Amino acid sequence: MNNTESLKKNKDFKEIYSAGVSYANKNLVMYIRKNGTDENRLGISVSKKIGNSVVRHRITRLIRESYRLNEENVLRGLDIVVVARIGAREKSYFEIESSLLHLMKLHGILVKKLS
Numbered sequence: 001m002n003n004t005e006s007l008k009k010n011k012d013f014k015e016i017y018s019a020g021v022s023y024a025n026k027n028l029v030m031y032i033r034k035n036g037t038d039e040n041r042l043g044i045s046v047s048k049k050i051g052n053s054v055v056r057h058r059i060t061r062l063i064r065e066s067y068r069l070n071e072e073n074v075l076r077g078l079d080i081v082v083v084a085r086i087g088a089r090e091k092s093y094f095e096i097e098s099s100l101l102h103l104m105k106l107h108g109i110l111v112k113k114l115s
Helices: 010-019 053-073 093-107
Strands: 004-006 021-024 028-034 040-045 078-084
Touching: 004 053, 010 028, 010 040, 010 078, 021 093, 028 093, 040 053, 053 078, 053 093
Parallel strands: 004 040, 040 078
Antiparallel strands: 021 028, 028 078
């Protein structure tokens, strides 16, 4: 993730939850807010309701990798928070990537069309 930092502070997550715009599908919820810089910041939240730490970390890795591989197609200057829903627990990489791209299209943050 060359042009993207990680969001780690609870304060940043709360600001994006309150001021950001959200869209959801059955696997993920995505919050977006402009940050006024030239870089994106990505935060991933996976609740304990989803499963144990192994399951939560797997979902986090799948979301991060899906974002990384599509990063060049995303507009710059955004704070992005992705929240996993319970439906994401048993999903494959391709289903998570499809959900992530679907939410990016709904937000209108994809620069070019993907095939």
